[in-house]
Amino acid sequence: MTKPPLTLHLAAPRGFCAGVDRAIKIVEMALQKWGAPVYVRHEIVHNAFVVDGLRAKGAVFVEELDECPPDRPVIFSAHGVPKSVPAEARAREMVFVDATCPLVSKVHIEAARHHEAGLQVVMIGHEGHPETVGTMGQLPEGEVLLAETVADVAALRPRDPDRLAFITQTTLSVDDTADIVAALMARFPAIVGPHKEDICYATTNRQEAVRAMAPDCDAILVVGAPNSSNSRRLVEVGMKAGCPYAQLVQRASEIDWRALDGAGSVGITAGASAPEVLIEEVIDAFRDRFEITVKPVVTAEENVEFKVPRVLREPA
Structure with a gap:
């Protein structure tokens, strides 16, 4: 057949x-x-x-x-x-x-510097996410206010509107965060932002690749976990960029094949915590059902490497 x-x-x-x-x-x-x-x-x-x-x-x-x-x-x-x-x-x-x-640690250091300068901090992030909890926990209670949405900005009650700074979770949607930053700057013109964007290079790069391929795809599959913020953002970015259907899957076994019925082109990506072996598993699942042509969509090259802590490089 x-x-x-x-x-x-x-x-x-x-x-x-x-x-x-x-x-x-x-x-x-x-x-x-x-x-x-x-x-x-x-x-x-x-x-x-x-x-x-x-x-x-x-x-x-x-x-x-x-x-x-x-x-x-x-x-x-x-x-x-x-x-x-x-x-x-x-x-x-x-x-x-x-x-x-290290890119999360950079945000922790920023928060501490703002606090030392006498500024109250607004964190753009998702309530309850471990990164948000960890970052807000760098400063004393009440020193970090959380904003998840543009609507949250209107509800903020800082102690001094002229003595504010903002930081962000590293795995957010670039577009959504830009809207919240714009709302913060409109309401608090004196607010201090980061010297360099807090959203990490990997999150930005993965979102850019999805944005580039979305208009050419009938569907996009994002390999990643449901509790992975950056993976969930990739689904949202794909839909906003013009793809009519996007699905988050942990493994090939979770693919909803009925939803892909009639599709002629499918985009595949993976969140920053998904190993390549799971992407290969998804590609193999498509190969079992279709005569596939693979088209790479390359928008950036990554060669970043972070050292492990010294204690692990020393002998026991």
Whole structure:
């Protein structure tokens, strides 16, 4: 039986970013150095396939530090943690390794500088997301106000409208964030912004690739986890850029083939915490059903690499 033809537009960049790559490497190196078990506070990155793979090697994932024994190493996830967490680890004399993405740490440093300068901070981010919780937890209670939407900006009640700064979660939609920033600047003309955009290069690059291929696609599949902010934003970006249908899938088994019935071109990308093996799995699933032609859509080249902490490069 002849397979129907289908063009797959394959976004590049896609998948793992330097921060995710570093975080996974940190867990693997910690297991090599100290042996199993090594504890990890929160999912090291938001991807069940990655987490399950590390769990099989001896990583134990917990939500809070009090679930960790004091005599085993603990790793803080790539999303960052409030200042109270490393403080508690030191008080308990625990060995800990901070896998916070350096680009998230940069936002933490910005927040601290604004606070030292006497400014109250507005964080553009998603309430309850680990990165937002970690960043807001860098400063004392009440020093960071959260804005998720343009509507939230109108409801902000800062103590001094002329003494404000703003920072953002690194994995937001570039377009949505621009609207919130514009609203902040319109309401608080004296507000201080970051020297360089807080949304990380990987988030921006992946959104640009989706934006470039969306008009040529009948559908877009984003490989990523439902709790991955940057993956969910890719779905939104694809729809806004002109693609009539976009779906988030963790694995090939989740593809809704009925929704793709009649499609002649499908775009494929992946969030920053999705490994390439899952993208290949999705491509193979299409190959089983269609006569595919793969067209790369390259909008940027990435060669960023972050060093792992010194404690893991030193002998045990």
